Amino acid sequence: MKKIGLLIFCGFYFTGFAQLSGNINLNWSWNQNVSYGNFQLNLPQFDRDKMYFDVQKKQIFFVQMLPSNTFYQPEAMQIQKVVLENVAADALGDLDLTKIPSEIEPQFENIQSRDESFVRLTFNPIIKKNNQYQMVRSLDYQFNPSKAKTQAGTFQNYAIVNSALSSGEWYRFYVQKSGVYKIDKAFLQQLGINVGAINPKNVKLYGNGGKMLPLSNNIDYPNDITENAIQVVGEDDGVFNDSDYILFYAEGVDNWNQESNTFVNLYSDKSYYYINLASDPGKRIQNYQQPIANATQTLNSFDDVVYHEEDLINIGKLGRTWYGESFEVNNDQTFDFNIPNIVPNSSIFSEINLASNGENYTKFNIKINGVSYNDVDLYPIGSSGTYNESNAYNYISATENVSINLKYENNGVPISIGYLNYIKLNCQRYLKGFGKQFRFQLQNQSNSVGLYEIANANNLTQVWDISDIYNVSKITNSNQSLISFKAHLQQNTHFIAIDPSDYYLPLKEAQTRVTNQDLKGSIFKNTNGQFQDIDYLIITPSFLYPQAEKLANFHRNYASLNVKVVPLEQIYQEFASGKQDIGAIRNFVKYVYFNASSNSSKVQYLNLFGDASYDFKNKIPAALNTNIVPIYHALRGNSLGESSFATDDFFGMMDANEGDNFAYGSNGLDVAVGRMIVSSNQQADDMVNKVMAYHDIKSYGSWRNNYVYIADDIDKISDASLEVVQNQVADELWLNKPFMNINKIILDSYLQESSAGGFRYPKAKQDIYNAFEKGALVFNYLGHGGEDGLAQERLWEKSTGQNLFNPNKFPLFITLTCDFSRFDNPYKKTAGEYTYWNPNGGAIAMITTVREVSQAGAEAFNFELNKQLFGFNQSTYPSIGEALRRAKNIASASAKVIFCLGDPALKLAIPQSKIVLTKVNDMPVTGAIDDFKALSYIKLSGEILNESNQFQSTYNGDLAVAIFDKNSQKSTIVNDGIGQVMNFTALGETIFRGNANIVNGKFEFGFVVPRDIRIPLGNGRISFYAKRNQILLDKTGYNTVIKIGGINPNAAADTTPPKVKLYMNDQTFINGGITNESPIFLAYLDDENGINTASGIGHDIIGILDGNETNPYIMNDYYETEPDNYKLGKVKFPFRNLSVGLHTIKFKAWDVYNNIVTAEIQFLVMGNDTLALTNVLNYPNPFVSYTQFWFTHNKPFEPLEVQVQVMTVSGKVVWTHNQTITTEGFLSREISWDGKDDFGDRLGKGVYIYKLTVKSNVSNTKTEKYEKLVIL
Template identity: 40%
Template sequence: MIAINKHIFTVIIFFFSLIIHSQVNNSVLANGNWFKFSVDTTGVFKIDKTLLQQIGLSTNNLNPKKIHIYGNGGNLLPEFNGDVRYDDLQENAIYIEGEDDNSFDANDFILFYAKGPHSWKVDINTNNVSHKQNVYSDKAYYFITVNDNNGKRIQSAPSVTGSTVTQLTSFNDYIFYEKETTNLFAAGRRWLGEEFSVENQQTFQIPFPNAILNEPLEIKVSAVAVSGLTSSMQVNVNSQELFNLNFGAISSGLTLASDRTNSKSITNSSTVIDVSLNYNNGGNPSARAYLDFIEVSGKKQLIAGGFQFSFRSFEAANTSGIVEYQIQNSQNIFQIWEVSDPTNVSNIANESSSSSSTIFSFKANGGDLKEYIVVHQNDFYIPEAVSNARVENQNLHALKDINYLLITSNEFVEQAQRIANYHIENSGLTAKVVILDEIYNEFSSGSKDITGIRDFIKHIYETNSTDDAKLKYVCFFGDASYDYKDRILANNNIVPVYLSDESYNLASSFVTDDFFGMLEDSEGTMSSSHSIDVATGRIPVSTQQQATDVVDKILRDYNLDSFGDWRNTVTLLADDIDANSDISIQPGVEIIADDIKVNKPVFNINKIYADAYVQQNSSGGERYPTVKAAITTAIETGTLVFDYFGHGGEDGFAQERFLDIPQVKGFDNENTLPLFITVTCEFSRFDNPTRTSAGEFVFWNTTGGAASMITTTRDVYISV
């Protein structure tokens, strides 16, 4: 049995901000002394003298009235470009105990409301709720500074007068349980939790304090199974059989798992919800299933206990007129805040008519969903001091008129700058190297949300003063990983890449940097109808030595010493026909060859068509040794373009293995580096730190290979 502590959960709601999409020209981080800290949930946090000292902010002669806290919370940024979002860090209204004497004393402290990384989406028309796990980070970040101006403080909410149409003594609440420990196929964003194989039955205890008994309780469960036979998972709640998740059989092919989600309402009978999951493998002992998440939503009584809690009311949201909230045990209430706008928190006054009453009551206008939090005087979350808490002044918002961005980490700045310098001096481009952490600070409130990277690129794209100064190119200088949160050993997620939600179908799953180049307001969701506004590329290196070697190689390729008649040759490599689906491969390559002859007759075409060579049988299977030799000769003699169309994978080309990793690592063509193009499956997958692909070795080869590639990173297929 797994007991779940309340602090594991994020009990929050996602509200759409009313902030308009504005263009900020200077960041607040441009001036002053700044310090960063993290939070891992949503609620009221306390900062005391000890924490200030831990992050490096001296409390000597500190006037607390001059303290400011900035941050936008940790919820996922909207991917759709047209959705509203904050353009820079926002100041948050805070409460400081003991600031009136202008001295931060030992017993003084700061209270503020923080939005954690995970969120909820609520449809008040249907009363349906669904949580949104932050796929990039389990932390949100806030920034603190001290300057000559008084900081923003929590103000009293305006009172609401008039007759009430209803009194509210209960509220709607929701909670989720989700562990992210396993990515089944090292692809996509979907991470799963507990495995059901040897242990096919597991129970999860979910606290739901002050739940109203005999009221409906909605339970949603999502799970995934991998089995060649049909299987099922029985879901029981509080000893009541609720429903089954019925998984389909997985046959050989591109779909590798079956995922199912179901929900149902029951009559609640407890303040601790026992969710029991029993996996039936259908007679397949090698079958396994994984829990994705559990959601619980229902109604609770408005009773203040010994802990803080958030509340809201669907009834109020659907009511025209004034409603009155009544919270029991007012002696346990330090304050109640409205936090619908997290940056402009307001304090709610107790409007109870009797000083001896134990009811905290207040009025509010109905018609929309408002969020409140009961603040208990002894239950606060504590922020976490982060390493390198001091934030140096930065001002990416002031950048403009840049043609070429290179985005990288601190460790690769020197090598990225070499590329930038070359293009400044030789290509007539305005190039700028930008550190990833600075982008996060200004465009995603310190969180490693890749949409913040896209928003920064969009900002640069829209701030040019002339057409010639328009952003054209973006280079991501650093390796990436399918693991955004560093859960796997030896992870190398240096400059993250966009991963698809699809994680169980290798043809539908994808990894791409195109997301960062789709910058129109109507784009951002990776729709096939969207177009790329700036060219994006990546230098996938993970060590200083790799970075140096690859930049040496790229600059060598630009050198005049590498020029020669080999640059008039284009090599076209075609796989043989092993199945009916392959019949279009060679004709497709022929179309390319004919097009080059007609439109670029200056080029010599070197054709390597596997079916034109003799196939030999070996102990390892069918092979084409002469094709293998022809490939090496073409690369080392020199060819401007090397293009392959056919079957392949992370280990090389074709079923007959006429290009493999040892061969790639042995290429010796230091001064004849081609543009290497592949139309094959995952030859150059770069986002799996536990396995190096053949394409990566082509790029990393210090004595040859290629300095530029247009290549494939996932399974692909053709339609004829």
């Protein structure tokens, strides 16, 4: 089959020179199997970082961000020298051939991101001309400088003003439907207003209506509650009498919203209004000003929309589209409408939106007033689909009563369910009174003037122009049967005719009084009341404010950031007229962003401090829902893929052309956004404590030099690029940041094993778990995954994240996979969420996904994220949130579904440079140095420099060093028989891991090279880490000049095995004692030449649990020496989730000469739900004036409430002591006593009884023991 044909050249030219120009070459490959979530597609592909595939449309686009210092007008771009190549239809795979255009249709968009400007260029890379498909091979682009604009047209710069709510007396109430409302004296009293003390002339009404705020930034919306014109009947006497009342027009939550395709406000069922009792007159409704021009037409009818819509169920639990009635139990339902004053002989245009979740073909039968119309056929959902929808459009004869019958046919599959979204009837009605208030407008407006005539108007007292809801004007009627007036027939002109018998009545909540607030006027003020730019915004509901403020205080003190914590309720009050709305949050951030004193001072970070949900209005049980800080959802929710995305990028896009435009991913992000997915005070406190612990001195250690890159295996041919890309990403980091120790866990390089549940990689899974507990600064996974875990082989499960115990070693966990952390579904907690929520382990933050993501998009994004996160070609590093922001702006294709879960202002704890090796065996490294030969003694010397290479003579602290054998060359196994063998370079074996003291900027230590090094000579690696005394400053360094290999022919003989002492948790442990289910095994080793950690065959440091010699625990990486003494060292190995009962560990270790030592230890595991006490005693006993109370327990690291009561032999309590203790081991001896009673008097000599009571608040268990003591 010949796929490629003739090359075709074409182009368009203009004269002059452009500021921005270049050439684009597309590197095509054909018949490529590509993963998009759970399904596979065969697609032609080109450069992964420039290809965007629309899954819904099955079209591909070329997308590239071009850095630019100029903004261009639409006509500025010219495309030249387009090279096309013929391609056969069957080479286009699963593309929808019906949607391939005849032209490449190049487009561009100006993108602004803080102080950076881009032009996003897009075009169709495949076209069809004269029945021939063609692909773009290359083209040139140019932008004409004469068509340039100097800057982006940002929406507006706001004036810093006080909120209307900043002073005065305020009361709040709400409405639900739009119309004219009446407030009487009784309702004012119900609000808590002392009506007798007010002047009705000074009553003011504020509110912005119940419409959802615009998603697009270029649509104006008030940034504060706005005063509305009202009518106060009886105000002239200055007293609010019993017969007085207020009339006003209120906009409810029942308005059509084009952006979200709904009549129902998605975020709130209440439209709030505010009464202000002021000292000056309020705004009043004025008389309507009719046009002077003559009317060109007379109007006695109007266009109306009658609808039925309920938001009852979100079918896929994602997206903004909610559905109403389900056709599960009752598959045949009828909906009746009454349309007064319908115009006879006119037509009603009906629109019915229906859906089905069926995996088979289903349909709806439609009958309107007994007449059958065309069925609505609904296609089966795909593997990643949640429902399919379709619209039915019909014209029906006008009648006042319309009955619509819908019958769902599930095609014999009971689990297929049909749903109704809405029924919308567009009709014509006469302008005629009928005992109700009614709104009217004309749909087909022009710029002419029309004469409205309202018949049967005797009971209509007024007509209001409500086109501007803040400045309503009135036309009064004195019992006339016909009301006529002129009006401009322009768009958005709306009126309402008022019948006094049909005033609507407002509603109130329990809390009606509104506390004064002033976000807009006070947000920039510091503690001295002076203007200060804001670095970091934390937005959270009031109940989480204490924890958010705790985090803010940390950043103020640690990073000198100006942090403001803003209660969500206050944002809604000022920016959304009291109702929940995501647009209010974004508009508030814009207010802060655009009011900075300079471009460089604009707010950098936004922390959405709270979990989120697809359900904004507690349609699911409120106790289950997690809508703490709302999230942006795409309109549709009919797919688990990128088209039904949720994103927080919405809150960080500030410019005019942004907001609801995610066609090719995220637009230019201006603010780094992160979300801490917390739902309770305890959870919030845990996550804030993790951030603080990450920066605590206890977290400092050589683990900060470690990085882990994990690649999925090849289960199908489309997976082949995963391990290749991940290996390239890791190597790119190694090249740019050579001090980093990179551990590659390539699944296909491990032996795959078969189990009852499928194929597994137990060794790889254990290596990942161990790497977490040993510590690594970053884990990066690329591959398949889902809400339940990572990889088809269950490499990571929900329980993995829950059970991790890596305190003070919290990594950033990057998971570029499908919906690993879909946190917006309260019904199902994900593996990603559990990994983040773990208070004593898991991740400090996650860069992760909440929806399915394309494989190509994930791979391209990983390269860019790597560059941004680790500051390639830079010595400084951005925060996690800032790195993600930058990466999204460059590799935007799949970026919108990638989140920062965690603190966006947190920076990776990458140590500063640098530590250098200066001498080997007292010979400067600038000259010839000794090789590191097996069994030779090597002495190493070095020093601490600053980043300007100046010696730091005042640096004193601790040094950790790891020496690695030559890099090893490894290969994949091709376990599944798919793909090809991949060779890759991995870090060599650890031949020495030790510690030394740094004194006045210098260090020196020695060790004996193990016999088990690989003998061929080659470059090894030394990794240094330094922690300074009393100062939070750590350093890193490396050396790859050293040569490792060969054997020392003059090595002294050594046949003496090492010495070892074994313990559990600490050195107070007694063989056979009790432990918890996850104890720490300790082995203290002593050998003249040191311990072998070089992983020679059969010479690993191992622990054999309960005789299971086929599955030993490898402990090499858990051994390190004492400072400045390579002869002494210890193994500290964590066992996890041991069964209750007696256990034995047989321990084996070799010295560098391969002399073996073995030893055993026994211990009794008590269940975590049991609090066990043993070895209760006091020491010394007998005593005179001092003793300690000792006891062994099974709850290390857990706060325990301990009470000691000393009693006489007759039972009288003479001394009581209560204390909370926390031990790292199983032995407690923190409580002491001087032999005096509770009154401070010395007790007499003799025998006493004491009771020791210990309580665990975690497991809610308590136990006690009685013992005797003797006072001399």
